[in-house]
Amino acid sequence: MTRPLRIALIGTQFMGRAHSNAWRQVHAFFDSERIPELALVCGRDLAKTEAFARQWGWREAVADWREVVAREDIDAVDLSLPQHLQAEVAIAAAAHGKQIFCEKPMALNPDEAHAMSHAATQAGVVNAVNYNYRRAPAVALARQIIDEGRIGTIRHWRGAYLQDWLRDPGTPSGWKLQKQFAGSGPHGDLNSHSVDLARYLVGDIVEVSCHRRTFIGERPSVDDPAKRVPVDIDDASQLLVSFANGAMGSFEATRFATGNRNANQFEIYGSRGALRWHLEDLNRLEFYSDDDPPHLRGFRQILVTEPCHPYVGRWWPPGHVIGYEHTFVHSIADFLAAVAGQSAYRPDFEDGARVLEILDAARKADESSASVKLKPSGQG
């Protein structure tokens, strides 16, 4: 028996579009007891939000998120908002019993994140953080290969998330460059993706040291290009970490890596094998195995498009590659399964809060020029 799930989306730009596409597609490709109904979309400018609603098939548009979370004809909210708003909206939504799908990093800091987790747990609602790269089939296959013991004991994680869109000092300062709205720069925005992947693939992080830099201290205001505004977030961040299981790790996140547009990548080295992945070639997983005869050893490239690969059987025949937007469809398919009570959603708000704890410890490590230890938590 299927039942509708009435969705309200809050935020209508980059993620608003990616999520709208996923909500529209998911039911055609993934079976679920709950069928999303694109009921309501919320943005600050009503006329623009109405145009967005027409384009993406949302039934109604409103301009006030408080109205959204209080509406009785809404079952789930999708928060595609700047970081400074996510906690307030999520806590209000939980109080009204809404299921919550929330963009990453879920809040400005760990305290806000724990408050969100507490509110969602008290309300008994599904709480999901959209670290969507876990749901690239090649990344989910990497986890399967690790769980099967094929790379042995993990010794090294090397994560990097490299972009270059801030190289030009003339690039204006929007909300993503202001601490009060974003919390941090790539330290939180990009490293949070990598830390989530590392928790998912390697395990929990228990010690961290860190260096962050701001290369360009002021930029033109996005509202008035003649005005200069200070940049009070990092432009780049590097972490060295210890995992609870004894592995070591490094992370690099920057918006100044010339020529790298969205280069999210990792390498994992184990005692018997290794894995490498790069978002810009997301259907491919590189795998090295000591089980291969010595004369054939080397990194093989697995084209992760076989029906036996995670998520892939729902899409196209082998070799018919998928893309960035599919990771969002997978996140939302798993969210619908969680709402239907078929499986638990990970990463949940506790996982999202742990990512922020690790990044906050890294901030403190940078400020004190000393490594910071964390109390162990669990695998992501």
Ligand SMILES: NC(=O)c1ccc[n+]([C@@H]2O[C@H](COP(=O)([O-])OP(=O)(O)OC[C@H]3O[C@@H](n4cnc5c(N)ncnc54)[C@H](O)[C@@H]3O)[C@@H](O)[C@H]2O)c1
């Ligand atoms: N999962 C990913 O890979 C990924 C990628 C990009 C961004 N994000 C995250 O998604 C979130 C949104 O980022 P984005 O890139 O879409 O930003 P954006 O600037 O493109 O969109 C932000 C949206 O929030 C809306 N908004 C702001 N204040 C509002 C208010 N008071 N009421 C209603 N709407 C309001 C804006 O109008 C806009 O539509 C952030 O948390 C970001 O970190 C995640």
